[in-house]
Amino acid sequence: MRYVEEFRDPKAAKALLSAIGRVADQIGAKKARPVHIMEVCGGHTHAIFRYGLDKLVHEGIEFIHGPGCPVCVLPMSRVDDCVTIAEREGVIFTTFGDAMRVPGTRKSLLQAKADGADIRMVYSPLDALELARRNPEREVVFFGLGFETTTPSTALSIQQAAREVLTNFSVFCNHITVPEPIRALLDDPHMVLDGFVGPGHVSMVIGVHAYDFIARDYGKPIVVAGFEPIDLLQSVLMVLEQIRDGRAEVENQYARVVPEHGNPVSLAAIADVYERRPRFAWRGLGEIDASGLRIREKYLAFDAEEKFGIGYAASPDDEPEGCACSAVMTGRIKPTACPQFGLGCKPETPLGALMVSSEGACAAYWTYGGARVLPRVTPEVAAQ
Amino acid sequence: MCLGIPGQIVAITDPARQMAMADVSGVRREVSLAPVADRPLEALVGEWVLIHVGFAMAVIDAQEAADTLEALRGLGEAQETLDAMAEGAKALEEQ
Numbered sequence: 001m002r003y004v005e006e007f008r009d010p011k012a013a014k015a016l017l018s019a020i021g022r023v024a025d026q027i028g029a030k031k032a033r034p035v036h037i038m039e040v041c042g043g044h045t046h047a048i049f050r051y052g053l054d055k056l057v058h059e060g061i062e063f064i065h066g067p068g069c070p071v072c073v074l075p076m077s078r079v080d081d082c083v084t085i086a087e088r089e090g091v092i093f094t095t096f097g098d099a100m101r102v103p104g105t106r107k108s109l110l111q112a113k114a115d116g117a118d119i120r121m122v123y124s125p126l127d128a129l130e131l132a133r134r135n136p137e138r139e140v141v142f143f144g145l146g147f148e149t150t151t152p153s154t155a156l157s158i159q160q161a162a163r164e165v166l167t168n169f170s171v172f173c174n175h176i177t178v179p180e181p182i183r184a185l186l187d188d189p190h191m192v193l194d195g196f197v198g199p200g201h202v203s204m205v206i207g208v209h210a211y212d213f214i215a216r217d218y219g220k221p222i223v224v225a226g227f228e229p230i231d232l233l234q235s236v237l238m239v240l241e242q243i244r245d246g247r248a249e250v251e252n253q254y255a256r257v258v259p260e261h262g263n264p265v266s267l268a269a270i271a272d273v274y275e276r277r278p279r280f281a282w283r284g285l286g287e288i289d290a291s292g293l294r295i296r297e298k299y300l301a302f303d304a305e306e307k308f309g310i311g312y313a314a315s316p317d318d319e320p321e322g323c324a325c326s327a328v329m330t331g332r333i334k335p336t337a338c339p340q341f342g343l344g345c346k347p348e349t350p351l352g353a354l355m356v357s358s359e360g361a362c363a364a365y366w367t368y369g370g371a372r373v374l375p376r377v378t379p380e381v382a383a384q
Numbered sequence: 385m386c387l388g389i390p391g392q393i394v395a396i397t398d399p400a401r402q403m404a405m406a407d408v409s410g411v412r413r414e415v416s417l418a419p420v421a422d423r424p425l426e427a428l429v430g431e432w433v434l435i436h437v438g439f440a441m442a443v444i445d446a447q448e449a450a451d452t453l454e455a456l457r458g459l460g461e462a463q464e465t466l467d468a469m470a471e472g473a474k475a476l477e478e479q
Contacts, residue, residue: 201436
């Protein structure tokens, strides 16, 4: 209970932890035979480690860290494409700061910037739009990255650029979707998942029904959750109660922010600007059908892939030597079992993408306890 | 990057583009109200919104805003977002 006093409401946290313990006992969850709950969102992974929730909950509950960290699942070849665009004469390449240190096969955007490319960190695609207005002689490219939470921001920015007839603004679209990788993980016979904690801010945009298939087709519970530690504990309890009662439903723990049907303006903008790619590559997971978005033909003038002649090509499995990101991503090993964890791969000098973002599982382990745990598996075992 | 940050709408700055000035933990930042503009823009002045990469994504109440800010501070995400806003402002000035 070491961390509980840090909670905004320690009493509520303790009550929830006891309730979780009771239900876990009722369903026979044990350390040797745990209930596997996947928190899909990297923000949740960060919160779980920051507050030590994985150690506070009943020992029969194991958190499996999901693929919901956009920079962590970005294929290295797409980083290479970013560098190629950024190095073109006359380009101002704009990106969220999170993406700066993601390694490509040649270099990261941070290294490209040091080598002289005009790469600027922005807070919003609106900043990139403003740069395009102020620099009509330059080509301003925004690196569109992220799940459904972020997708409306680039869709609305492209619509705005079209209204203003800005000819020097484009988006390099790498937007991806949450439901499709969940389906892929559920179809993977090696994955054992008993329930899900769903990403709240994704559902703020797409609503809760996008997850109906999880309950209906796979018989698994999912609870859309907020980001406070209390939200997470309550969501875990709701998942366990569903398991105990033999229910599989989509429940909304975060109804104070998440409308059942999402945000209509955002959904309309996404549908207007984007269409699904037949498939898209995820670092560590391979190609997943219909999991990525591209810009529709009517907005082709704002598509950096079109403007710079960069297509989407499936990238081979191009992990750097010794990097076990894909095994961590699919839950086969814990970050600390990677031979490079804390040695060749640290947050300031990441080898794999999971160490780059604070939402990545490896960075979370490193920051909140990984340093206490030394690698305990040989490279041979990790490579299996 | 997916967490967003609460801010309070201070003034409408460009009604045609649905832009407004928000106060985010004492920092002023222009944001788009497009996703929450299902009501007259003026009605949003004084309201708390959850801001995600420059877009107001949801109207929230003052208590929710305070709780969320506290949670974000706990995760170090509040400062990270404010730093990103400062980077964005700097990027516009570079030559």
